Amino acid sequence: PDVPEPGMPRDSQPVEQTAVADLAHFAVGWALLHEIRHLKHQQEGTAAPFDGERQKRHEDELSCDKYATQFFLSQVGAFAQAEGVEERLVCMKRGIGIYFALFSLTLISKENTWKESDTHPAESRIRAVRRIMGHDGRNGVLAEAIGYAAFAALRFLWPDAPCPFESGIASESN
Numbered sequence: 001p002d003v004p005e006p007g008m009p010r011d012s013q014p015v016e017q018t019a020v021a022d023l024a025h026f027a028v029g030w031a032l033l034h035e036i037r038h039l040k041h042q043q044e045g046t047a048a049p050f051d052g053e054r055q056k057r058h059e060d061e062l063s064c065d066k067y068a069t070q071f072f073l074s075q076v077g078a079f080a081q082a083e084g085v086e087e088r089l090v091c092m093k094r095g096i097g098i099y100f101a102l103f104s105l106t107l108i109s110k111e112n113t114w115k116e117s118d119t120h121p122a123e124s125r126i127r128a129v130r131r132i133m134g135h136d137g138r139n140g141v142l143a144e145a146i147g148y149a150a151f152a153a154l155r156f157l158w159p160d161a162p163c164p165f166e167s168g169i170a171s172e173s174n
Contacts, residue, residue, distance in 0.1 A: 019093075026072070026097020027104060033068035040067075058121045062128050069098060069132045095133055095143030102126050103150045106162055114162050126164035 013021075041047035041060060048056040072094045080087040106114070109122065116122045130147075147165075154161040 022093065023097050023100050026094055027100035030068045030072060030098050030101040031105075033071050034064040037064040037067035054118050057119045058116075058125075061120050062125060065125055065129050066132055068101075069129050072098060073133065092143045096146050098129065098133065099143060099147035099150065102129060102147070102164070103154075106151075106154065110158070110161075114160065123162040123164050126162060130164060 038047065038060070041063070048060045073091065076090045076094065077087050080090045083090075106126070109120075114122055116124070121128075133143075151162070151164060155163055
């Protein structure tokens with residue numbers, strides 16, 4: 001009941017609720033953009049066949065992730081200027097939203113033991129999105145910290161969970 005309704009005036013909601021709603025919208029939006037790129041691949045004739053080779057299908061998934069991530073981050077400067085806010089804060093918020101999407105995808109794939117399938121890469125896709133987002137501080141240390149903390153908590157609960165951060169995340173047994 002405390003989740004704000006979409007479309008409610010921003011100034012009528014507490015900032016905490018607005019932020020949570022925005023992050024949820026970014027996560028869902030990222031996933032939708034990913035799926036839109038699949039449709040574009042189909043229309044362009046560049047989609048991997050359903051029964052195609054594993055590598056090509058993984059490349060499709062990575063291409064869709066890249067499209068969604070770049071879409072989210074490509075107009076940050078223009079948006080920040082139009083809204084009169086700092087660009088780094090817009091990047092950070094969008095980066096956190098992308099991490100929310102990646103974390104949600106990870107949780108959804110738990111039943112498949114977080115392994116790569118013939119159609120979808122696993123941990124490597126999260127690492128690829130992290131590379132697209134960059135580690136130059138543009139998305140802010142906070143976005144990286146939140147992403148790291150989310151996956152660290154997951155690894156604490158399930159030691160075989162994906163670890164998309166290159167330095168690794170120690171489990172309780174390590």
